[in-house]
Amino acid sequence: MSAPTGKPGRRPTIKEVAAAAGVSTAAVSQAFNDKGRLAETTRRRILDTAVELGWSPSASAAALRSARTRTLALVVRRPTDVLGADPHFSELITGIEGELAPRGYGLLLHLVAGAQEENALYKRLVAEGRVDGAVLTDARADDPRPALLARLGLPAVLLGPPDRSASVPRVGLRHQGAAVEEVVRHLVGLGHRRIAYVAGPADLQHTRLRGGVFETALKEAGLRPYAVLHTDFTEVSAVAATRALLDTADRATAIVYANDSMAMCGVGAARRAGLRIPEDLSVVGHDNLPLGRWLHPRLTTVDQQVQRVGAAAARLLLARCGEDVEETVLEDRPRLVVRESTGPAPA
Amino acid sequence: MSAPTGKPGRRPTIKEVAAAAGVSTAAVSQAFNDKGRLAETTRRRILDTAVELGWSPSASAAALRSARTRTLALVVRRPTDVLGADPHFSELITGIEGELAPRGYGLLLHLVAGAQEENALYKRLVAEGRVDGAVLTDARADDPRPALLARLGLPAVLLGPPDRSASVPRVGLRHQGAAVEEVVRHLVGLGHRRIAYVAGPADLQHTRLRGGVFETALKEAGLRPYAVLHTDFTEVSAVAATRALLDTADRATAIVYANDSMAMCGVGAARRAGLRIPEDLSVVGHDNLPLGRWLHPRLTTVDQQVQRVGAAAARLLLARCGEDVEETVLEDRPRLVVRESTGPAPA
Known part of the structure; x- marks a missing residue:
């Protein structure tokens, strides 16, 4: 970014366009805005005239007319290949878009490699007036983003369990841990003693939270985790983790995966190793993706209502951006959906 | 959109911010742009001073400094729930983001309900200077968008098979039909005579193109389609179509699906009906999603290189927006990836 160097060249005015097209300046505005x-035929004549004269309503003029960009940012700190691998994000985007699309809002998606890049991006988006607000993902311990966005004056919501002390409102299901407890109780109740957890990256807050609850819940049943393996959410890492858990004589009899796509890969890897689901191995996913309901066996999973959370985050942010939208109160907690991929532990 | 009404109130200048923070105006710019x-500590002091004085580099000032928004639009004409159901889009977005993210570009995603809304959106985005270019999806017969965007002066690329006569450059694999021919030859070679096609919506250009090739290829083998069923790409419609194809005495022995997620649902529905894959039913998908490689049986599919096409479209558009990016030439055609879900026709 450099300072302005001199004035821009002579540009045609909206009055000249209106005169050339034989309409009012208001009609020129309407032609570009598709209102009125x-x-x-009139609209086309105006647009053609504007193009001929080289006139367009510039961003600066538009900015004077309205400070609203009708754009919300979603910044995701993930390698690009994980975006494709983890359907969690398309579920989230679907939930957000469900609220944005009917109101003519767009979602500005940015992928960033790290914290520094993410923070620089918010500064640029604010400096250039590109967005009305931002949805933050992946709550982290000692998160510097809420303070930064408050300083920049950009409305924001953070996806994560509600926390009244947070400086940026959080949108997420309460009692995230409760569902993991429910999963452990379900599996222990089926007689499983060797229960493993294929988790996400170690530095994500929800990975730590769920991992802690997993251990505590097993402890209450007098058990220890068979293993907790961290992955980068990709299919390849899910398959490798599954093989590691099954490649011993006293193999795991139940595996809980941090998302459904990893669980589906796990089912494939286990069946390839000659195991039946659920007779030889019980499998639990997280996310309740539509696909899981249609596989054979149907996937037992934790419904985290990702789409609903995305929609609630979008509504809250729209309200904070001055739109007349009622907030959704998410009272529900994640719940275990028992289907066919879990069953009694093998004898 | 209304015309500007009066001048904005007195605002602090960048010089005043620089003086108050004890730095140059260039440093103020750098602080907001995260460059230099x-x-x-200096950066924070400048940002804090700017917030105190109520100064921010306005969109209008930013527009004067640079016409670049570093934002490309992707407008998708789909119900929001299909965005989540069809991993095709997360693959496409992943491919585009892979080129955009390293260059600091964002992707502005808009979901629209119909053609009129899509066209109005392009006009607004241009009028307000929100994007540098647009990626158009779902080439349609008599597509009015290329002419509109040419008139608006917005750089664009259209996802679809290359066509030299098109007014907007098209990015896609050549010989889309060749892979469908290959699928049919593969299945006929395995002895299948009752081959069905579970297609996408009838009004999409690629649905018609593939459907035509499917029929022609079967005709060359002296066969007719067992059935061609149209769906809205959702899991529910894929399961319903599969059941319809299998619920008769002379059921289909091979089903080709327009995408992998529908094929995976089809495998589930078939196994639930007591059929083995591929002994009783052969299944072919389209897209070559990562998940398909890890299921059991591994999915035979058509690799359409969705990510690569998305990346090539992004590169071409970036080049047209003035970025120094070499175009990718997509020479490859879609290819059949034979795995485990296809086998000899049942006797």
């Missing part, structure tokens, strides 16, 4: 009741 | 070699 212009006949299509 | 400012110490973090």
Whole structure:
């Protein structure tokens, strides 16, 4: 970014366009904004005239007319290949878009490699007036983003379990841990003693939270985790983790995966190793993706209502951006959906 | 959109911010843009001073400094729930983001309900200077978008098979039909005579193209389609179509699906009906999603290189927006990836 160097060259004015097209300046605005009741032939004539004269409503003029960009940012700190691998994000985006699309809002998606890049991006988006607000993902311990965004004056919401002390409102299901307890109780109740957890990256807050609850819940049943393996959410790492858990004589009899796509890979890897699901191995996912309901066996999973959370985050952010939208109160906690991929522990 | 009404109120200037923070105006710019070699303490002091004085580099000032928004639009004409159901889009977005993210570009995602809304959106984005270019999806017969975008002066690329006569450059694999021919030859070679096709919505250009090739290829083998069923790409419609194809005495022995997630649902529905894959039913998908490689049986599919096409479209558009990016030439055609879900027709 450099300071302005001199004035821009002579540009045609909206009045000149209006005169050349034989309409009012208001009609020129309407033609570009697709509002008003212009006949299509009139609209086309105005647009053609504007193009001929080299006139367009510039961003600066538009900015004077309205400070609203009708754009919300979603910044994701993930390698690009994980975006494709983890359907969690398309579920989230679907939930957000469900609220944005009917209101004519767009979602500005940015992928960043690290914290520094993410923070620099928020500064640029604010400096250039690109967005009205931001949805933050992946709550982290000692998260510097809420303070930064408050300083920049950008409305924001953070996806994560509600926390009244947080400086940026959080949107997520309460009692995230409760579902993991429910999973452990379900598996222990089925007689499983060797229960493993294929988790996400170690530095994510929800990975730590769930991992802690997993251990505590097993402890209450007098058990220890068979293993907790961290992955980068990719299919390859899910398959490798599954093989590691099954490649011994006293193999795991139940595996809990941090998302459904890893669980589906796990089912494939186990069946390839000659194991039946659920007779020889019980499998639990997280996310309740539509696909899981249709596989054979149908996937037992934790419904985290990712789409609903995305929608609630979008609604809260829209309200904070001045839109007339009622907030959704998410009272529900994640719940275990028992289907066919879990069963009694093998004898 | 209304015309500007009066001048904005007195605002602090960048010079005043620079003076109050004890730095140059260039340093103020750098602090907001996160460029240059400012110490973090200096940067913070500048940002805090700017917030105190109520100064921010406005969108209008930013527009004067640079016409670049570093934002490309992707407008998708789909119900929001299909975005989540069809991993095709997360693959596409992943491919685009792979090129955008390293260059600091964002992707502005808009979901629209219909053609009129899509066209109005392009006009607004251009009018307000929100994007540098647009990636168009779902080439349609008599597509009015290329002419509109040319008139608006917005750089664009259209995802679809290359066509030299098109007014907007198209990015896609050549010989889309060749892979469908290959699928049919593969299945006929395995002895299948009752081959069905579970297609996408009838009004999409690629649905028609593939459907035509499917029929022609079967005709060359002296066969007719067992059935061609159209769906809205959702899991539910894939399961319903599969059941319809299997619920008769002379059921289909091979089903080709328009995408992998529908094929995976089809495998589940078939196994639930007591059929073995591929002994009783052969299944072919489209897209070559990562998950398909890890299921059991591994999915035979058509690799359409969705990520690569997305990346190539992004590169071409970046080049048209003035970025120094070499175009990728996509020479490859879609290819059949034979895995485990296809086998000899049942006797």
